[in-house]
Amino acid sequence: MSERRVLLIIGGGIAAYKAPELVRQLKAKGLAVRCLLTAAAEQFVSPLSLASVSGDKVYENLFDLTDEAEMGHIQLSRDADLILVAPATADLISKMAQGLANDLASTTLLATDKPVMIAPAMNVRMWEHPATQRNLGLLRADGIALIGPDEGDMACGEFGLGRMSDPIEIAAAAHALIEKAPARTSEPTAPPALAGHKILVTAGPTYEPIDPVRYIANRSSGKQGYAVALALQALGAEVHLVSGPTALNDPQGMRVTRVETAQEMLHACQASLPVDAAIMAAAVADWRPSDSHDKKIKKTKSGLDDLKLTENPDILATIAKQGDHRPALVVGFAAETDKVETYASEKLARKNCDWIVANDVSQDSGIEGGVMGSDENRVHLITQTGTQNWAQMPKVHVAQKLAHEIATHFTPTKETR
Numbered sequence: 001m002s003e004r005r006v007l008l009i010i011g012g013g014i015a016a017y018k019a020p021e022l023v024r025q026l027k028a029k030g031l032a033v034r035c036l037l038t039a040a041a042e043q044f045v046s047p048l049s050l051a052s053v054s055g056d057k058v059y060e061n062l063f064d065l066t067d068e069a070e071m072g073h074i075q076l077s078r079d080a081d082l083i084l085v086a087p088a089t090a091d092l093i094s095k096m097a098q099g100l101a102n103d104l105a106s107t108t109l110l111a112t113d114k115p116v117m118i119a120p121a122m123n124v125r126m127w128e129h130p131a132t133q134r135n136l137g138l139l140r141a142d143g144i145a146l147i148g149p150d151e152g153d154m155a156c157g158e159f160g161l162g163r164m165s166d167p168i169e170i171a172a173a174a175h176a177l178i179e180k181a182p183a184r185t186s187e188p189t190a191p192p193a194l195a196g197h198k199i200l201v202t203a204g205p206t207y208e209p210i211d212p213v214r215y216i217a218n219r220s221s222g223k224q225g226y227a228v229a230l231a232l233q234a235l236g237a238e239v240h241l242v243s244g245p246t247a248l249n250d251p252q253g254m255r256v257t258r259v260e261t262a263q264e265m266l267h268a269c270q271a272s273l274p275v276d277a278a279i280m281a282a283a284v285a286d287w288r289p290s291d292s293h294d295k296k297i298k299k300t301k302s303g304l305d306d307l308k309l310t311e312n313p314d315i316l317a318t319i320a321k322q323g324d325h326r327p328a329l330v331v332g333f334a335a336e337t338d339k340v341e342t343y344a345s346e347k348l349a350r351k352n353c354d355w356i357v358a359n360d361v362s363q364d365s366g367i368e369g370g371v372m373g374s375d376e377n378r379v380h381l382i383t384q385t386g387t388q389n390w391a392q393m394p395k396v397h398v399a400q401k402l403a404h405e406i407a408t409h410f411t412p413t414k415e416t417r
């Protein structure tokens with residue numbers, strides 16, 4: 001039997017923080033999981049961590065037309081053997097009971113003919129309210145399976161029925177239900193836009209050692225690069241992610257090479273060639289200490305006066321150099337604090353790349369706390385033919401938009417436009 005698939009719809013309650021653990025438990029049962037977040041759920045759990053743990057694109061209510069063209073709500077349901085709603089909030093339960101369809105989660109639930117299971121989670125008084133109980137009666141009559149809720153302490157400080165069941169129990173119940181479900185009959189779909197394309201992505205900072213305990217680095221979190229790797233993978237690309245040190249988990253289902261220094265990153269990138277495209281989102285340190293010290297440098301009056309620096313190789317420029325192995329599309333990133341577009345256009349020419357994704361990393365970029373480490377970004381896409389100014393949006397959406405542009409570049413057909 002082919003792999004059984006769960007579409008996990010995550011509602012906007014505090015229990016949504018357990019969603020990554022639930023995905024893990026479902027996968028441990030041998031089930032493939034695709035996540036769909038309501039707008040409220042995004043306040044409790046990050047789409048990037050769900051993408052990492054599920055190894056698939058995460059669908060959100062703030063979806064744009066790209067998502068609808070690639071995968072409408074009908075297709076999301078068609079691709080699943082079971083739809084699991086966890087946490088099922090009072091709001092979602094009410095929408096399901098009334099057949100309301102005003103966002104991606106509710107339209108998907110109304111459009112499905114697949115088995116549906118809900119794991120409610122809410123305050124005890126909301127659970128006990130006649131309206132909720134009436135709605136649950138309607139859902140039971142519709143044949144929807146229920147797991148939980150459990151009794152216990154709640155985030156709101158009260159005690160009673162309303163805690164979402166343990167992810168292990170939900171996964172076991174979902175697995176039992178899916179075993180009984182009829183096999184999926186998906187209609188044939190077109191191959192994903194980037195199927196058959198090999199793409200190299202770099203991400204994160206580099207660490208340049210001064211001695212065994214100190215290093216030169218920068219504030220890059222790697223979030224934007226990882227999101228790009230996942231978005232390209234979701235469009236069918238075979239992705240090789242070369243990452244500097246980050247706190248992020250390795251995305252599943254792709255080759256990941258962890259490096260520390262710029263020189264190691266260069267070697268890993270060169271070893272990855274040939275590829276169809278290279279997306280260089282890493283924040284590579286421009287300089288490294290000229291001498292490597294085996295022993296910790298002692299604190300003396302002269303401090304680090306003797307610290308000499310050597311320029312690091314420019315990985316982007318090296319990969320973008322004309323030659324047999326130059327990828328057909330080379331995309332650089334430019335973090336600037338002023339004259340963003342001017343400097344980025346110069347960089348495009350100087351480094352011989354095809355596109356530059358330029359972002360304003362100054363503190364007055366409008367993004368609270370600055371772009372580095374944030375989940376938000378505001379970028380311009382600069383190509384040889386012009387500049388697109390994109391609105392501020394989550395890094396995950398920047399990644400999806402960029403992946404879509406790349407797919408259009410390789411297959412300029414109606415489907416990807």
Ligand code: C5P
Pocket residue numbers: 202262280281282283284285286312313314315316317331332333334335347
């Ligand atoms: O020159 P700057 O560091 O602003 O350029 C940023 C772009 O160049 C990014 O795409 C980054 O990954 C790449 N880069 C590189 N190697 C370096 C410095 C930057 O690949 N040594």
